Amino acid sequence: MKGRSVFQRMAAAPHIVWAVMFIVAPMLFVIYFAFTDEKGVFSWSNFASLAQYSNVFILSIAFALIATVICLLIGYPLAYFMSKAKPKTQKVLLVLLMLPMWCNLLIRTYALMALLDNGGLLNSLLESLGLGKLHIVGTNFGVILGMVYDFLPYMVLPIFTTMTKLDRRYIEASADLGCNSFQTMTKVVFPLTVSGIISGITMVFVPSISTFYISQKLGAGKIDLVGDTIERLFQNPSTYNVGAAISLIMMILIIVSVGIMNRFSDNDGGIIV
Amino acid sequence: MEKKKLIELKSVTKSFDGEAVLRSIDLDIHDSEFVTLLGPSGCGKTTTLRIIGGFESPDSGDVFFGGERINDIPPHKRHVNTVFQRYALFPHLNVFENIAFGLRVKKPDCPKPSKEEIVERVTEMLTLVNLRGFERRNISTLSGGQQQRVAIARALINKPKVLLLDEPLGALDLKLRKDMQRELKSIQKRTGITFIYVTHDQEEALTMSDVVVVMADGKIQQIGTPVDIYNEPENAFVADFIGESNIIDGVMEKDYTVRFSGHTFNCLDAGFDPREPVDVVIRPEDVDIVPLERAMLTGKVTSITFKGDYYEIITDVYGFKWMIETSDAVEDGATVGLHIEPDAIHVMKKSEYSGRYGDYSTYSEEAEHLSDVEEEEVTAE
Known part of the structure; x- marks a missing residue:
């Protein structure tokens, strides 16, 4: 069938309006600001001043990578365990995993802060036991912990999905051909769940690299990531243009990394961002 | 000369969710035989096969392999390989790697085969199943018959004493089925490996087998050569199920x-x-x-x-x-x-x-149990 009916076009209209207003237009603004100076004249100067932020970029990438790796190390076995569980247990585990996701990210981060703060629940407990305080908030560890805590479900869910879709016969065939359960894991289960892993990595890495509230709250303002930098630059009208340039670079960085990730997957499982 | 007993099932029972699937099965399988477990869906034939393969364990009774009790031996330690229903070929590996899979698995008791050895053995297997030149092909590009051959080659590469085949021809069309029947029989003769073959197709069973085990309702109804089973059926079930009566x-x-x-x-x-x-x-x-x-x-x-x-x-x-x-x-x-x-x-x-059974005034039940392959699996799962 050629083309679409009038009704089909009409049905898509609200979405198109939405997309133009809230996705395309802001993007154009970002690009416009990135390539102009304060007076609105075309200029490369914003990109020239980016060099001073290279440390921030490196730190952000490092934090996001570390958080992603930790999420994978925790998430993969967790997903495997969940996929093996009895249907009833599986449901309970799934709800436990999803429950925090139904709650706003910011609130979750605040909650974690309340738990880990110097005067927080954990430290009160440790103190009353006479064990002294644990300084987590305001450290690199605290920020990475926050990322892992906030984004772990995004790692587990796509991997869990590909694992439940995995035909049990492949596992039996592997055992039949002489693999013990560890060999089956590395030779069959892992390669057949790569698409879920790719989705999971993408879904953890992207929000981790662009976050600002986690570093603000759990870093207690001491740790500056790209997100924080962009936020700060946009709070001052005179630095809008540099902020836009960083945003643009950030966007390109994310698109490139997602592109690389997608090359590894066959697009046959999980959710690809 | 009396053939050597290879596998023995003694009073094996199994039930799933309280429903008895096997009710006291006694079965001896001898060396180098082509044995077919034949019966309608839900008769317990696939479950019997899975117990021999180690994928299910019997609720009671014993399984012996070469005189040794193997009830608690996991599948990867048994000298048995399986051609699965719908093949279960690994989609992330090509034809060569699928067949080489069993060779590449590290085993504690024997040294890792060299590269040349692996190539040689895989080529030997590909020749056996008539698939030379398909080494680099992706599994998803193969026809049903070709996948079937890869599955057989993959299962035979470790030189098992027994090959288990679970309705291996179920997904093929009639012409291909006939060809594969002949080919399977000839592979069995050439390799001398004991084949235990599960099917609901009585014609297939009669054509290929040395011994046919007719099963119904979780029990063995009759064990015998195809000629015996056809000419001297034990009871009305066997008479009706094998041919027209x-x-x-x-x-x-x-x-x-x-x-x-x-x-x-x-x-x-x-x-x-x-x-x-x-x-x-x-x-x-x-x-x-x-x-x-x-x-x-x-x-x-x-x-x-x-x-x-x-x-x-x-x-x-x-x-x-x-x-x-x-x-x-x-x-x-x-x-x-x-x-x-x-x-x-x-x-x-x-x-x-x-x-x-045996009255042609009403719709024959036979047509019904010949139609559905899937049901058996549901019971097994």
Whole structure:
């Protein structure tokens, strides 16, 4: 069938309006600001001043990578365990995993802060036991912990999905051909769940690299990531243009990394961002 | 010479969710035999196979392999390999790597094979299944028949003592099935490996097997050569399931004399009690149509189906519908004379299956259990 009916076009209209207003237009603004100076004249100067932020970029990438790796190390076995569980247990585990996701990210981060703060629940407990305080908030560890805590479900869910879709016969065939359960894991289960892993990595890495509230709250303002930098630059009208340039670079960085990730997957499982 | 016993099942039972799937199975499987487990879906044949493969463990009873009890030995430590229903080839590996899979697995007791050795063995297997030149092909680009061959090669590469095949030809079309039947049989002969083959297709079982094990309702109904099973069925179930059968209530008057359908016949069976009620089996191709004056029985033709080289006729004899295969043309509605030779009559003891099969007046249940392959799996899972 050629083309679409009038009704089909009409049905898509609200979405198109939405997309133009809230996705395309802001993007154009970002690009416009990135390539102009304060007076609105075309200029490369914003990109020239980016060099001073290279440390921030490196730190952000490092934090996001570390958080992603930790999420994978925790998430993969967790997903495997969940996929093996009895249907009833599986449901309970799934709800436990999803429950925090139904709650706003910011609130979750605040909650974690309340738990880990110097005067927080954990430290009160440790103190009353006479064990002294644990300084987590305001450290690199605290920020990475926050990322892992906030984004772990995004790692587990796509991997869990590909694992439940995995035909049990492949596992039996592997055992039949002489693999013990560890060999089956590395030779069959892992390669057949790569698409879920790719989705999971993408879904953890992207929000981790662009976050600002986690570093603000759990870093207690001491740790500056790209997100924080962009936020700060946009709070001052005179630095809008540099902020836009960083945003643009950030966007390109994310698109490139997602592109690389997608090359590894066959697009046959999980959710690809 | 008596063949060596390779596998023994002793009083094996198994149930899933409280439903008995196997009710005390006793089965001996000998070296180098082609054994077929045959039965309708839900009869327990796949479960029996999975117990031998180690994918299920029996609720009670024992499994022996070469005299050693293997109930608790996991699949990867058994000298048995499986060709799975719908093959279960690894989609992330190509043909070569699928076949080499079993060789590449590190085993504690033998050294890792060299690269050349692996190539040599895989090539040998590909030659065996006629797939040379397919090494680099992706699994998803293969036809059903080719996938089937890869599955066989993959399962044979570790030189198992026993190959288990779970309805391996179920997904192929008729022509390909026939070719693969011949090929499987020849592979079995060439390699000398014991094949345990599960199918619901009685023709397949008769064509390929040295020994057929007929199963129904979680029990073994009969074990024998294809000829024995066809000619000397143990009970009404076997008679009905293997080929077409007219199964008639009869009474054994004395040795070599049986009475049914109001007539007394000479037969070759003996050893029953005098006046013992029995089931009598007569194959459709063994009934001759004769002129009325020479007839032992007379019947009215109620339907004629042309089958190519013969007609399939349903004839009403005292309300019991007989199926007769004949090359003589008869008229629908005509009264015909029937003649049965003594060696065409097979007398069986009454069993729980008596009266359930063998009358062609109603829709045959056989068509139903031949239709659905999937059901068996559901039970097994």
